[in-house]
Amino acid sequence: MMILLLVLPLLSALLMLLWPRIAPLLALFSAAASSLLALQLLLQVAEQGTRYWLLAGWPSGLAIAWQADTLSCLLILLSTVLQLLVGLYAFATRSRDKLSQGFWPLSTLLQLSLTALWLSRDLFNLYVCLELLGLVAVALVSLSGRKAIKPAFNYLLLSLFGSLCYLLGVVLLYGAYGLLDIAGLASQWQAGWLSNSALLLMSLGLMLKAAIWPLHAWLPAAHAAAPAPVSALLSALVVKGPLFILCLLWLQLASTSQAQAMAPLFAAAGLAALLFGGWSALRTPFAKNLVAYSTVAQLGYATLALGLMLTFDQPLIFAALWLFVLAHALAKAACFLAIGEMSATLGGKRLTILKGASQTMPLAMFAFAVAGGSLIGLPPSGGFLAKWALLQGLWLQGEQLFWPLALVFATLLSAAYVFRVVVLAFDRADPVAPDFAPQLVPQWLALLPALAVWAMALFSEPLLLLLRLEAL
Amino acid sequence: MIDLSPWLWPGAGLGLVTELQQVWWYFSLSLWLVAAAFSLAFMAKAAHKRRYWLFFGLSFAGNMLLIGALDAISFYLGFSVMSLSAYGLVVHSGDKTARRAGRLYLQLAIIGELLLFAALILRASAADGQYDWQSWQQVPLDHLTILLTITGLGLKAGFWPLHIWLPQAHPAAPAPASAVLSGAMIKAGVLGLVMFLPAGDPLLQYWVPYMVCLGFFSAGFGVLASLLYRQPKVILAYSSVSQVGYILILVALAWTANAAAVLPVLIAYAAHHAFAKGALFLFAGVNAKQPLPGYWQLFFWLPALALMAIPLSGGAAIKTGLKSLLSEMSVPGWLNTDILTGLLTLGALLTALLFLHLAAALRQQQRELTSRYGLAPAPGFALYWQGACLLVLLLVLIWLPWQWQPMQQLSLQTLAWPKIWALSFPLFLAVLLVYIARWRQWRLPATYYDRNSAVLLWSLWLKRLYQPQRQWQAPRLKFNWRAAERALNRLAPANVVSSSALLLLIMLLAGAAFL
Amino acid sequence: MSPFWLSYLPLAIILSSLLPGLIIFTLKEQQVKLRISLNLLGVTVKLILVLIMWQAVKAGDIFYFSVPFLPGADLVLQGDALSLLFVVLSSVLWLATTIYAIGYLENSPLRSRFFGYFSLCVSATVGLALSGNLVSFLLFYELLTLATFPLVVHRGTPQSLAAGRRYLAYTLGGGLLLLTGVALLHSLVQSPQFVPGGYVSAVVSEHSGLLQLAFGLMIAGLGVKAALLPLHGWLPQAMVAPAPVSALLHAVAVVKAGAFGIIRLVYDVFGVESMQLLQLAEPLMLLAAATILYGSWRALAQQDIKRRLAYSTISQVSYITVGVAMLGPLAAVGGLVHLVHQGVMKITLFFCAGNYAETLGVHKINELNGAGRRMPLTSVAFTLGALGMIGIPPTAGFISKWYLGLGAVASDNQLMLLVFVFSGLLNAAYFLPIIYRLWFLPQRGSWPDEQRLSARLETHWMLLLPMLFTALLIILMGLFASTGISPLSWAELIVEREFSYD
Structure with missing residues (x-):
């Protein structure tokens, strides 16, 4: 089944190149089929435990090793489903947005690289996926045409630079241990300057690619320049890839002393991201930039959770980390689609075009608000679940006051930027008239992930249990 | 019930x-x-x-x-x-x-x-x-x-x-x-004082002498204050202050264990004062409105004399009852029952002074009305009606001391000559005093008369206090941080790639130092 | 009655307003009749369901409905005596406000949206009343914030947007503090159902500091909606909303949600004994007392009718808190009954203010001169409400103040008696001048913006009827306080159950 998940997008991408006219259908079909497969895999893994698979039957150590645990399966399911949704959106708006034909194969390749990334447990393998992911992402950004060239180029350069750093670290490790398999490496791990510098190099490279503060500078421009479906994918999924690897490195590879030493830095970076991203989102005059900065801020939660996880080693915090990722992916996709839809219909990229949007485009605005609710962490959304888990994890550590209060403050910031948009939308004094009649289907498609993130609350108990088990 | x-x-x-x-x-x-x-016609x-x-x-x-x-x-x-x-x-x-x-x-x-x-x-x-x-x-x-x-x-x-x-x-x-x-409403307060505070309560006994003194002071104060005013209704109001002083004495006495004896007198006083004062206020209302025929003077003098406690009136009966109650009262060392009864006599004198003063004021009012409107016109139905209302009150007032059981006893007691003398000499004294005052032209400087009370100022001050035009507001910080924000924005590097790469290198070095 | 569907009763009560609300969202602006009938259908169904529940709870039943949610904290709906107090209040006043709003918003734009959010708001309030543990409470508390925000900014003017922003800043901040506190408490003792006597007593000795912290956080969170002293700033601003909204916001939904939460927290989470052990009641009481006086004091200087009423709300809601924080049964009766009484009185006052604004265009107090002649019924209702606020018998306000006073003496807090007396003076000082203007001063010129809304009555009958209904309630609840169906007897029932848990 795992192999099918990999082969299906690959094949369909190839077919699309051969037969571009049915590319949209193929992409949608592959996404839909993959979603079903991913769901089945998740159920299977949840029932029978982690599954391993060695490519082409080579022995462990030489072969490309794949591993499907519940977290990977969840992430696969998430990426395929989002892929499907975004694909549908792109399909629904194709006549209006004039999205280039290149979108379909590229997005399918994106799905492929992501799926591979979630399944890999081998440093080099991960590198390959990462590289592919970065290139595809850059290509997707550049679909916007001329105005996106500069951000895309910046993104490309930095992405390559990040990969290079990562590769350097991998090479160092390979030189020292002769191994690339993470489980294998972890068993022989010795703290020393070599492993230190390898870890550092890899982490920084990954942080650059994951746009973790302070290496986030490329993200707002790139995400804002991309077409709406692309930004949704980038923000929801692409930045999560490097983050996943980062977590693997620090949670499974690094020794306790290394982890303890780096933990405050991660936590501090996370908090800084929350504050900086939140503030920038609050101040930016452009709609998509707001959402992009919000991504920077929300990634801060993940980084913060990683830092706290390294400090406290509390399974709940780990669960919180991935809940953040899941909730943010769904919510951010909804946000970008909704904002994209509104700026397309109302004509303009400034935030002020959203004046009166609650009347003119109630559905899209509702989608944004609902997704925003999850970003803030209002119950009973996915974002709330994550925040609840994080708070629980923190309070269980005893007299912790700083971090909960910092969280409260950060949440307030996120509430501020979300409601900045919502309040504008309720401005009835001089609403912006739409350029043409708003389309309903894309608005509903934007609403779907937003509703999904609130529906996460229904499965909160199994989700928490699944993710908590993962850490142990 | x-x-x-x-x-x-x-x-x-x-x-x-x-x-x-x-x-x-x-x-x-x-x-x-x-x-x-009365209102039917009056209003x-x-x-x-x-x-x-x-x-x-x-x-x-x-x-x-x-x-x-x-x-x-x-x-x-x-x-x-x-x-x-x-x-x-x-x-x-x-x-x-x-x-x-x-x-x-x-x-x-x-x-x-x-x-x-x-x-x-x-x-x-x-x-x-x-x-x-x-x-x-x-x-x-x-x-x-x-x-x-x-x-x-x-x-x-x-x-x-x-x-x-x-x-x-x-x-x-x-x-x-x-x-x-x-007549009725201020009595509600009196009734409450009797109902709320159980008679014979030990703690309450501490209060009794003080309240008696307060009552006396109030009785005297009311009269003296009234002499400074020339409006009939103001004088009547001060008369109420003075009369309530006596009632207060009775209330305080009713708080003692002797309540059973005091209550009838208290009731009688309240009822008597209600009718008399009611009649006087009604009269004052009519008196201020139109010139009146001469026989209307009766409507004034009857209740006034009753309140002045002229013999045979209800007032006389009540004052006598009050006096005997006071003399039986057990008082602390600093108070003397003789002084108290003496004060009662002084009080009677003062009351008489007040009503003479009132009579003069009412006459003055009539004079002004006559000079403005001429002599009394033929009384209409309204005036008859109002007169009838007054008459009802007066009849009650006359009837009360002789037919009503609790007062009957007291009234009968006043019929002895010494009592009659004791009751009337303050009145004579008062008449004498008034004549002397007229003759010698005893007067205070004009500014002392008809002054606006200071309480009105106090009331205005209170109003200003609770209807403030402006209040303290939390100071609003005016800080223009937009300029600072712009300056910060300018600090952001223009070249994303090189700055990010540089930052990464710096972090690498810093991280290495950290690990 | 089969027990099967009875367990769904709490859910049904919430759905009875939620579903019509959701359907109303999808309606077109012109479908007036359908919208009105949906609204009224929802109200009727809700009232019937509440009645069934009321009878059962009176007989001693407790309703319980739960869905799994968080580990250790299910989503619980629970119908007990206390929750029913609030449910009945919000349902009955929802009926009144719905009729009022239909009349008030006749021919104004965006009514579907308005009534949709209105129903959502009521659903959230009822859900909050019925929630059976802290986590469910938190959930509905936040939902209430979200549902009321569109109502606050309904007019869409810059002013109302600014008010909406402020409202959000306060309530979301409060919600977050509450969340933090709930999470802290959850980490200590999980979040079991509300139970008389509380459930923290097991860890009081061990974690007293953390418990105090949790209490402080939660009170700060609840205090925002209950408009406790430093957190009251949103309320006067939120006055720009249309009159039915401010009526609902101030009388029932939002401020009462905070007060109700404080009641739950004190009695059913911490419990009287733990409150005493942790020494939490005293500061809360003093804070609330300060709020009472501060709110009244600020109300004095307000020249806008609704703003004055808003500050009055700030002051009055804290009566509830004081009653609860005194920790005595009599004071608790006073606090609980004030929850209902204040709701009815304040909603009457807001209806009246809305009537003046809608019929005469009067918003300022000094424009009210002689309005008693032009709108006698409204002015009578206003007078009744105001007298009730001061606590003059035989209005409902007297009953609650009476019990609060008795409670203050019984729990040896003579200082609070002084506060009540002084606040009564201040109440009189800011309400009586209005009444004076209404009845005793002659009209000054023509009204700012007069409209003939009815041929025979002083204004539209839909604006009059709810107001008269609530005004009548003020008198009835004050006079017949001892009867079995009065809020007072219900409050006594609650207190009896809350204080006899041993």
Whole structure:
């Protein structure tokens, strides 16, 4: 089944190149089929435990090793489903947005690289996926045409630079241990300057690619320049890839002393991201930039959770980390689609075009608000679940006051930027008239992930249990 | 007796179970009815008649309810309805003095209301959630409750120093309203003082002598203050202050173990004062409106003389009763019963002075009216009607001391010559004094007369306090951070790639140092 | 009655307003009749369901409905005596406000949206009342914030947007503090159902500091909606909303949600004994007392009718808190009954203010001169409400003040009695001048913006009827306080159950 998940997008991408006219259908079909497969895999893994698979039957150590645990399966399911949704959106708006034909194969390749990334447990393998992911992402950004060239180029350069750093670290490790398999490496791990510098190099490279503060500078421009479906994918999924690897490195590879030493830095970076991203989102005059900065801020939660996880080693915090990722992916996709839809219909990229949007485009605005609710962490959304888990994890550590209060403050910031948009939308004094009649289907498609993130609350108990088990 | 406890609150009930309540109820009722009948003619041409009758009816109902109440909450209910709706009567004319007087009245009524509320709460707590008079009789008092009750009810009863609204409000209200204000409503406060504070309570005994002294002071103060005013209704209001002083003495005496002997006198005093003062206020109302035929003087002199306690009048009977009660009173060392009875005589002199002064003021008013309108026109139906109302009051006043059981005894006692002499010589003295004063032209400088009371200033100050035009506002920080933000934005590197790469290198070095 | 569907009763009560609300969102602006009938259908169904529940709870039943949510904290709906107090209040006043709003918003734009959010708001309030543990409470608390925000900014003017922003800043901040506190408490003792006597007593000795912290956080969170002293700033601003909204916001939904939460927290989470052990009641009481006086004091200087009423709300809601914080049964009765009484009185006052604004265009107090002649019924209702606020018998306000006073003396807090007296003075000082203007001063010129809304009545009958209904309630609840169906007897029932848990 795992192999099918990999082969299906690959094949369909190839077919699309051969037969571009049915590319949209193929992409949608592959996404839909993959979603079903991913769901089945998740159920299977949840029932029978982690599954391993060695490519082409080579022995462990030489072969490309794949591993499907519940977290990977969840992430696969998430990426395929989002892929499907975004694909549908792109399909629904194709006549209006004039999205280039290149979108379909590229997005399918994106799905492929992501799926591979979630399944890999081998440093080099991960590198390959990462590289592919970065290139595809850059290509997707550049679909916007001329105005996106500069951000895309910046993104490309930095992405390559990040990969290079990562590769350097991998090479160092390979030189020292002769191994690339993470489980294998972890068993022989010795703290020393070599492993230190390898870890550092890899982490920084990954942080650059994951746009973790302070290496986030490329993200707002790139995400804002991309077409709406692309930004949704980038923000929801692409930045999560490097983050996943980062977590693997620090949670499974690094020794306790290394982890303890780096933990405050991660936590501090996370908090800084929350504050900086939140503030920038609050101040930016452009709609998509707001959402992009919000991504920077929300990634801060993940980084913060990683830092706290390294400090406290509390399974709940780990669960919180991935809940953040899941909730943010769904919510951010909804946000970008909704904002994209509104700026397309109302004509303009400034935030002020959203004046009166609650009347003119109630559905899209509702989608944004609902997704925003999850970003803030209002119950009973996915974002709330994550925040609840994080708070629980923190309070269980005893007299912790700083971090909960910092969280409260950060949440307030996120509430501020979300409601900045919502309040504008309720401005009835001089609403912006739409350029043409708003389309309903894309608005509903934007609403779907937003509703999904609130529906996460229904499965909160199994989700928490699944993710908590993962850490142990 | 109507038991309302299943519907309203525990112990709620209405009924006239004690003699106190019965007599109180009947005399208040008759005064209210007469005043209502009087208003029919008196207010026939006034503006806002509906409003007048609404508030008249409401305060009437409140007054009757509080007398018939068998529990404290019903009393309080009636008391509030009466106090608040009387405001409508006070400000009825709507001119400046009425509005000022009304404001002061309402301010004090509300304060009194809330003080009484606090007293009630304390009392009800002490009585363990029982509200009826019966159960309260057994519950001991504490000083705070006594103080609150006396102040709360005293603000209605209007003895010194809680009288301040009285000389303002009574003149401002229309005559029938002042009649009930003075005759019935301030009695509500008196009734409350008797009902709320159980007789014979040990702590209360400490208060009795002080209250007696307060009563005397109030009686004297009322008269002396009245001499400085020339408006008949103001003088009458001060007369009420003075008379309430005597009533207060009786109330204080009724708090002692000797209550059974005191209560009849108290009741008699209250009823007598109600009718006499009611008649005087009604008369003053008519007197201020039109020139009157000469025989109308009768309507003034009869109640006035009754209040001056001329022999054969009800006033004489009551004063005698009061005197004998005072002389029997057990007093602390610093007080002497002889002095007290002596003070009573002085009080009679002063009362007589007040009414002579009033008579002069009324005459002056008539003179002015005549000079303006000419001689008295042929009396119309309205005047007859008003006269009839007055006559009813006067008949009651004459009838009261001789036919009514509690007063009969006292009246009979006054028939002895020494008593008659003791009663009349202050009156003669007063007449003499007035003549001497006229003859020698004893007068204070003109600025001392008819002064606006300082309480009006106080009331205005209070109003400014609770209707402030502006208040303290939290200071709003005006900090223009937009410029700072711009400067910060300019700091952001233009070249994302190189700056990010540089940052990464720096972090690499820093991280290496850290690990 | 089969027990099967009875367990769904709490859910059904919430759905009875939620579903019509959701359907109303989808309606077109012109479908007036359908919208009105949906609204009224929802109200009727809700009232019937509440009645059934009321009878059962009176007989001693407790309703319980739960869905799994968080580990250790299910989503619980629970119908007990206390929750029913609030449910009945919000349902009955929802009926009144719905009729009022239909009349008030006749021919104004965006009514579907308005009524949709209105129903959501009521659903959230009822859900909050019925929630059976802290986590469910938190959930509905936040939902209430979200549902009321569109109502606050309904007019869409810059002013109302600014008010909306402020409202959000306060309530979301409060919600977050509450969340933090709930999470802290959850980490200590999980979040079991509300139970009389509380459930923290097991860890009081061990974690007293953390418990105090949790209490402080939660009170700060609840205090925002209950408008406790430093957190009250949103309320006067939120006055720009249309009159039915401010009526609902101030009388029932939002401020009462905070007060209700405080009641739950004190009695059913911490419990009287733990509160005493942790010494939490005293500061809360003093804070609330300060709020009472501060709110009244600020109300004095307000020249706008609704703003004055808003500050009055700030003051009055804290009566509830004081009553609860005194920890005595009598004071608790006073606090609980004030929850209902204040709701009814304040909603009457807001209806009146809305009537003046809608019929005469009057917004300022000094424009009210002589309005008693032009709108006698409205002015009578206003007078009743105002007298009730001061606590003059025989209005409902007297009953609650009476019990609060008794409670203050019984729990040996004579200082609070002083506060009540003084606040009564201040109440009189800011309400009586209005009444004076209404009845005693002559009209000054023509009204700012007069409209003839009815041929015979002083204004539209839909604006009059709810107001008269609530005004009548003020008197009835004050007079017949001892009867079995009065709020007072219900409050006594609650207190009896809350204080006899041993």
